Amino acid sequence: MLSTPDQNRAFFDETDDPYEAHRRTCRQCAADAVPCQVAKHLRRAQNNARRAARS
Numbered sequence: 001m002l003s004t005p006d007q008n009r010a011f012f013d014e015t016d017d018p019y020e021a022h023r024r025t026c027r028q029c030a031a032d033a034v035p036c037q038v039a040k041h042l043r044r045a046q047n048n049a050r051r052a053a054r055s
């Protein structure tokens, strides 16, 4: 096994949440009620990574 779920969780904690970080700093996300394309991409990539880490 390359990595355990615990290691992946630590990785996300250490690097902060890229999606949340983007939402805090993105002007487009702040202007619109809905996440911009970049935010959607970040969230999807994150969800995929977490799903992969769990299985």
Ligand SMILES: [Zn+2]
Pocket: 022, 023, 026, 027, 028, 029, 035, 036, 037, 038, 039
């Ligand atoms: Zn954005």
